[in-house]
Amino acid sequence: MLNIQDVHKTFWVKSSLFKKKPVHALKGVSLKVERGEIFAIVGESGSGKSTLGKIVLRLERPDKGKVLLEDRDVFSMGKEYTKLVSAVFQDPTTSLNPRYTVYQIVEEPLLVHGQKDIPNRVKRSLELSQVPLEYLERRPTQLSGGQRQRVAISRAIVLEPRLIVADEPTASLDASIRREILNLFLKLKERNISTLLITHDVRAVEYTADRVGVLYRGVLVEVGSKSQVLKNPLHPYTQYLLENVPVKHPRERRPRSFLEPMLDETSSCPFYSLCPKRLEECRYTLREVSIDGRLVKCNLY
């Protein structure tokens, strides 16, 4: 349904008074999201996850590559695209208009798209995201963080989209609420709505995802089913990421050495300078192989 083909995105940031340097946020990312699938993009801060989400939402344009929704280039689609693809962001406090009531927030996309039967559709959407109807006249500041995120999800699904891009939808919430919000995405899946779940939270991936893509410095290093990637990670970076899923106490965590600046920006593999299993050839070439239906960008295979 969603087909991302060889997407590249470079930002130019000021390095000194007169100079700019490139930040390669995405380097040839390709993936497909099927109907009703929850596809998780996982990676550490700065790996390019949000940039990919923004490109799918058309908030950024790729420098190269294509994004297709049901075989149509999303950048040549009109307003219709915003009916088919919607977004849920990390912080509902900033993504919801504080002056609007819950009803007005959820109603807005229906008005923008000239829809009929608005009151009933708003109510159905709120029910589906488990927002009590007595909250209809409340404003975001009168709701808890979890309820605000439910309202944001109601707004995202009110037009019955094909795909939701959810960028860290549980990151601002208490642990006790996180699972409830993730359950909503599982419910949407039953209604054949796909989710591109952008997260650094491996537990969220474990709980919800069908397939997982691991992003490292703009390169999708591994893509496979949840069980393939989480139970038997092949890429050395995925292995590192999973070994460092937050443990009970910060003292038990390993140093996050892989967030150090790259020592060798010119090597083919983005993980070259930090990889414990690197080969000499990884400086010059990077192979993508398919193993049991999963993709790995690594010369070890």
Ligand SMILES: Nc1ncnc2c1ncn2[C@@H]1O[C@H](COP(=O)(O)OP(=O)(O)OP(=O)(O)O)[C@@H](O)[C@H]1O
């Ligand atoms: N508008 C921008 N201008 C300049 N650099 C940017 C811009 N947006 C992103 N970047 C850079 O691109 C890289 C990828 O950023 P991105 O936000 O996509 O990563 P991320 O994996 O979502 O990280 P986080 O979880 O911290 O948001 C980073 O180095 C970031 O600093």
